Amino acid sequence: MLDRKAYVADLQDQQVVESIFLVSSTSLRETRNGDPYLCVTLQDRTGSIEARAWDDAAALAARFDAEDFVAIRGRVSMYREVLQLTLTDIQRIDEADLNLRDFLPHSRWSTESLLETMVQLVEEEIESDEVRRFLQALLADTDFQGAYQRAPAAKQNHHAYLGGLLEHSLSMARLALSMGRHYRAYYPGLVNVDLVVAGCIIHDMGKVEELSAGRTFDYTTEGKLLGHIAMGVARVDAVARDLSPPLPDELLLQLKHLILSHHGKQEYGSPVVPQTPEALLLHHLDMVDSRMNMCWNAAQPLVGDEDARPGWTDYDRVLRSAFFLGTPATAPEPVDTSAPGLATGDGTPDDGGDGEAAEPALNNPNLSLFGD
Numbered sequence: 001m002l003d004r005k006a007y008v009a010d011l012q013d014q015q016v017v018e019s020i021f022l023v024s025s026t027s028l029r030e031t032r033n034g035d036p037y038l039c040v041t042l043q044d045r046t047g048s049i050e051a052r053a054w055d056d057a058a059a060l061a062a063r064f065d066a067e068d069f070v071a072i073r074g075r076v077s078m079y080r081e082v083l084q085l086t087l088t089d090i091q092r093i094d095e096a097d098l099n100l101r102d103f104l105p106h107s108r109w110s111t112e113s114l115l116e117t118m119v120q121l122v123e124e125e126i127e128s129d130e131v132r133r134f135l136q137a138l139l140a141d142t143d144f145q146g147a148y149q150r151a152p153a154a155k156q157n158h159h160a161y162l163g164g165l166l167e168h169s170l171s172m173a174r175l176a177l178s179m180g181r182h183y184r185a186y187y188p189g190l191v192n193v194d195l196v197v198a199g200c201i202i203h204d205m206g207k208v209e210e211l212s213a214g215r216t217f218d219y220t221t222e223g224k225l226l227g228h229i230a231m232g233v234a235r236v237d238a239v240a241r242d243l244s245p246p247l248p249d250e251l252l253l254q255l256k257h258l259i260l261s262h263h264g265k266q267e268y269g270s271p272v273v274p275q276t277p278e279a280l281l282l283h284h285l286d287m288v289d290s291r292m293n294m295c296w297n298a299a300q301p302l303v304g305d306e307d308a309r310p311g312w313t314d315y316d317r318v319l320r321s322a323f324f325l326g327t328p329a330t331a332p333e334p335v336d337t338s339a340p341g342l343a344t345g346d347g348t349p350d351d352g353g354d355g356e357a358a359e360p361a362l363n364n365p366n367l368s369l370f371g372d
């Protein structure tokens with residue numbers, strides 16, 4: 001057994017690595033010359049890295065499957081501006097001695113706190129009885145609650161961790177309250193804030209079924225065949241069906257339109273483009289929140305590291321840029337996250353109070369700071 005875990009986020013170009021990872025996917029492929037090579041995605045709680053084995057590929061591939069834990073030996077190199085591992089050995093290992101928390105990425109907040117905060121927001125901030133009644137019925141379903149708490153918001157790119165969907169939806173709901181109220185005051189009569197908040201809570205809820213949140217995140221068959229947009233609309237219908245008295249037809253239509261149009265364009269998977277002020281705002285809130293999460297992911301290795309800052313983040317392929325995090329003159333003021341009442345935890349099933357040292361304060365943010 002290897003005594004020290006090397007985390008994906010800490011890997012450096014040319015580093016020789018011996019460590020344990022979770023296999024998210026594996027396949028045996030062929031080069032143009034017809035030589036087999038092994039293509040593996042390795043993950044831990046800090047991220048994932050592509051690994052390749054060029055020698056003995058077929059024999060190595062037969063030793064393990066996706067979702068197995070493996071001990072690997074290899075060397076890190078830079079390929080097309082992305083770190084990659086070249087494997088010399090890979091071996092399936094028993095999970096009995098492992099702490100699963102090291103391998104599953106999870107939200108920095110406890111998912112229970114996130115859900116509680118969302119339920120409270122619905123109770124306290126939604127002004128329309130009808131919208132509140134719908135959202136309360138949705139969030140009261142215990143099966144849905146469990147899945148909503150666990151689901152990632154995406155397979156990769158943004159909020160791709162346990163609790164990510166809830167974190168993303170709550171963050172957007174809080175933005176919707178402030179931006180929605182701003183535009184309601186600025187352009188009187190233009191925006192129904194309740195609808196925008198509802199849109200934030202429900203827009204990606206189909207991901208609960210689209211992505212399986214087991215050991216690795218992958219699309220379910222239903223998710224592949226239907227997609228989260230259609231699945232979200234189906235859930236709106238299912239929740240509405242049980243409501244008595246029924247919701248007004250137009251409200252149901254508006255709720256469905258929010259889900260259907262939230263990707264903004266047909267080429268991004270929305271069957272219709274946003275055609276209400278609320279849907280337009282929702283689409284942009286989704287863009288802002290997902291992109292700021294990507295930016296944070298890129299910035300995280302440098303944030304809080306005195307020596308690394310000021311500095312540039314790695315290049316982000318989706319955002320098509322690296323980010324400059326400022327000199328001491330312009331870097332943001334540090335936030336005090338050591339206040340009492342930390343609502344953290346990881347919400348993973350194996351969160352069993354294993355007596356690990358607390359993570360640094362930056363990774364333990366106070367939920368009350370979230371979005372305020």
Ligand SMILES: [Fe+2]
Nearest residue numbers: 203204262263
């Ligand atoms: Fe979406």
Ligand SMILES: [Fe+2]
Nearest residue numbers: 168203204286
């Ligand atoms: Fe989203």
